[in-house]
Amino acid sequence: MSVKSAPGARNRFLICSTMLDPSPGFGFWLDFHLRQAELIMIFLDDPDKRPLFEEVIGERRVLLRVGAGDRQDNSPSAVMRRIMANTQAAVMYATEHGVDWVAAIDTDELLYDESDGAWRQQDHLGQVSFANHEAVPVEQEPENCFAECTLFRVNGRSDFMAYGNGKSAVRASAGVRAGIHEFHDYEGEHHWAVGPVILHYPNSSFDSWVAKFSNHGEFSNYWWDNPSLPIQLQFMLRSRDLVHRAAASGDWTEARAYFQSWIPDDATRARMLEADVLRIYSPVTQLLGSDPQRLKEALLASMAERSE
Template identity: 25%
Template structure:
């Protein structure tokens, strides 16, 4: 089980969590990180420089030239300046080539507010078993975090409550509500780099997928998504995103799939603190603590303490 495993991530303004992101994933078995900083001279770059297993790529003319060498460039080039997802896909495309050059066996594409979580099997053993099964691409379900307070600095250390993926709790009426999972439900993917030469079969087809037909796991491992955890983090996120379009890539209506994304954009750009607090409390914190505890006992929600415990251990 000598697989060399890497993460590709596009990030911005991650000073509060970048250390935890790198330390946690290194601890559980990831060997390398390709971190694409979406803003030149991002303050968190100085923190990333401390780690020997991190490749730092800034958004500049050199990166733009590398984008042009990818198979995905012609599909996404018109959206580079308006769609963060276009840049994420192009960065992941560049990372597949870098992975080949660095003898990486597996590449996972996640965001800076996500953690890979595998409670029952080590990362190395899990991916080795997939390789033995001749699985070349894997999709993981996502759980979405529920912060239980407004003020959060490092959500990886402070948030431990999660909504289970709808596929696992279909019997509950609540999961049919579009505000049950307010971000995405289609998981995140990893691809086996060593199964093919660099080209069309390795580059992602979107931020969630590397291939059209992927091997799904309806259980652990999973992706823990700490979406907009913290009142200030919510505001900062949507101020950074700005007044984006109502459609993804001028095609798909966002409101029909992720209404919170549009509602958050519109409320936050008005800078009405009372409305933003109401949005945060009703959509992100979701319920009062006693209701949260009841839903944990009902197994709709769950507590996952392991990442917090690992990070506390590494801090000692």
């Protein structure tokens, strides 16, 4: 597949991702990012699922590749190893095919960029990093988390379930080495973007949380099983223990109560919105060209009515 310019593109941009299944929101994920990128490269964690991806992809500008590494181990460290290897392959592809920028965006992330990719015009930059905000889970199982999860914990102002150190895009060159949150040995300066952010949907519902930590298995307390690298994300460790204990006993009471504690009630949400601890982002309205401010006003009005 040749790399063709998307409407309004500034510099050519490739988004890559490592995926196990085409989620219910996969079509939206593709359309949202193809407004920014000339090409999306999907690395299949299960090559047998290629027909499922092809059915959704259709004629979109997407390349499917078999993912790297041992795909039988789904511990967080093993998954990260595969992502880094796949991202490295995407950087090599970009370098060989004249693509300027590469970013690895997971299936539960959106690069929310209202700047029309202005950062890609800065010739002195070699890496651009984006702060991430984290979606507040919803009570029901969403059909499309990108449409139904619109409340986000603001980075640095609230505890997160998952990572808080952002994601990056790199200017492709032969010496670049891929990491999870950043790249190394790139040419040019590093810059933190102002405006564009990563919207992260790590656990959009109770069922998706259970599925994720069931899939991860009873993983080690250490990254890469290295005792000098303890996992600091307490939510991750507690989730592992609660989900596997509940699966063994059949009693989900404690696990459900813990997950529910991460969903603020209406009054708390309203206070957090006013304090800018929570923000509203609506990728659907961005994709459709609507006004997200109207959504915020409507939600605040609804909360006020229910608290009276």
